[in-house]
Amino acid sequence: MMNVLSNTAARAQEQSIPLCGPGSMHDLPHCPPGFGLNSRLNAAPLLSLHSSPRAAKPQKELSPEEQQELRRKINSRERKRMQDLNIAMDALREVMVPYASSSSSPSHSHAPGAPPGRRLSKISTLVLARNYILLLGSSLQEMRRLLGEVSIGMGVSTGPVPRLLFAGGWPLIAGPRQLLLTHESLISSAPSSSSSSAALSSSTAAKCATVPPGPMEASLAPVHWSCVGATGVPPCPCGVCRLSRFNHAKSAPRFSK
DNA sequence: TAGGCCATCTGGTCCT
DNA sequence: AGGACCAGATGGCCTA
Numbered sequence: 001m002m003n004v005l006s007n008t009a010a011r012a013q014e015q016s017i018p019l020c021g022p023g024s025m026h027d028l029p030h031c032p033p034g035f036g037l038n039s040r041l042n043a044a045p046l047l048s049l050h051s052s053p054r055a056a057k058p059q060k061e062l063s064p065e066e067q068q069e070l071r072r073k074i075n076s077r078e079r080k081r082m083q084d085l086n087i088a089m090d091a092l093r094e095v096m097v098p099y100a101s102s103s104s105s106p107s108h109s110h111a112p113g114a115p116p117g118r119r120l121s122k123i124s125t126l127v128l129a130r131n132y133i134l135l136l137g138s139s140l141q142e143m144r145r146l147l148g149e150v151s152i153g154m155g156v157s158t159g160p161v162p163r164l165l166f167a168g169g170w171p172l173i174a175g176p177r178q179l180l181l182t183h184e185s186l187i188s189s190a191p192s193s194s195s196s197s198a199a200l201s202s203s204t205a206a207k208c209a210t211v212p213p214g215p216m217e218a219s220l221a222p223v224h225w226s227c228v229g230a231t232g233v234p235p236c237p238c239g240v241c242r243l244s245r246f247n248h249a250k251s252a253p254r255f256s257k
Numbered sequence: 258t259a260g261g262c263c264a265t266c267t268g269g270t271c272c273t
Numbered sequence: 274a275g276g277a278c279c280a281g282a283t284g285g286c287c288t289a
Contacts, residue, residue: 071266071267074266074267074268074276075265075266075267077276077277078265078266078267078277078278079264079265079266081277081278082264082265083264086263086264121261121262121263122262122263123262258289259288259289260287260288260289261286261287261288261289262285262286262287262288263284263285263286263287264283264284264285264286265282265283265284265285266281266282266283267280267281267282267283268279268280268281269278269279269280270277270278270279270280271276271277271278271279272275272276272277272278273274273275273276273277
C-alpha cells in the first residue's frame with residue numbers, strides 16, 4: 001500500500017513538473033510557442049476534422065505575448081484539472097489496492113495480476129471499482145430476497161427487520177479483496193445472480209480492452225442495474241466496460257457544479 | 258524492442 | 274466571456 005502510494009506520489013510529482021521539451025511548450029517562460037511538435041502537427045488535422053458550425057475564436061486581437069500568456073493559463077488549468085482527476089483516481093485506487101496487491105498471477109500489469117507494489121492502472125482501477133459496485137449491488141439484492149424469505153418463514157409481516165445486518169453475520173462482501181476469490185468460490189458464497197457473476201469476471205474485464213470476452217463472459221447476462229443504463233439497451237459490445245451504448249455515443253449531461 | 262501506461266499540450270465544444 | 278470538459282497527438286518511462 002505505502003509502496004504503491006509513494007510510487008504514485010513520486011511519479012505524479014515527477015511528471016507534474018512541466019519540462020521544457022516536446023512535452024511542454026508554451027507553459028514556461030523559457031519555452032517559446034511552437035517549440036514542440038504538438039502545437040503544429042496536432043492543430044492541422046484537428047482543424048480539418050472538426051468543421052464546426054462555430055467559427056474559431058479570432059485571435060488576431062491578441063498580441064503574441066497575450067496569446068502565449070493565454071496558452072499558459074489554459075495549459076495550467078488543464079494540468080490542474082488532470083491532477084485533481086489523478087488525486088481522485090488515487091483515492092479510488094487506494095480502496096482497490098487490496099485487490100491489486102494480493103493476487104497471485106504476476107503476468108499482466110494492468111490486470112488484477114499486477115505484482116505487489118505496482119499500482120493499478122487507471123483502466124484497471126475503474127473496471128475493478130465498477131465490478132465491486134456491481135457485486136455489492138447484487139449482494140444487496142440477494143440480501144433483500146433472503147430477508148423476505150426469512151420474514152415469510154417466521155410468519156412475520158414484511159417490515160424493517162434487518163436483524164441479520166445487526167448480527168454481523170452476513171456472509172457477503174467484506175471488501176474489494178473478496179473479488180480475489182475464484183469464480184467457483186464466489187459462486188458458492190456470493191449471490192447467484194447473473195450480475196454478480198458478471199462482476200466477478202474482473203480478471204478478464206480488466207483485460208478486456210485488448211482481449212475479447214471469453215465464452216464464459218459471453219454467456220453472462222447483461223447487468224440489470226438501472227444505474228448502468230437504460231433497460232432494454234444492449235450492453236456495449238466493446239468488451240471493455242459493457243456499459244450501455246448511450247454512454248459512448250455522447251457523454252452524459254454534466255452535473256451542475 | 259514493442260507495447261502499455263501516463264502526463265502534457267492543444268483545439269474544439271459545451272456550460273454557466 | 275471564461276472555465277470545464279473532451280479527445281487526439283506526442284513523447285517519456287517502464288516492463289516483458
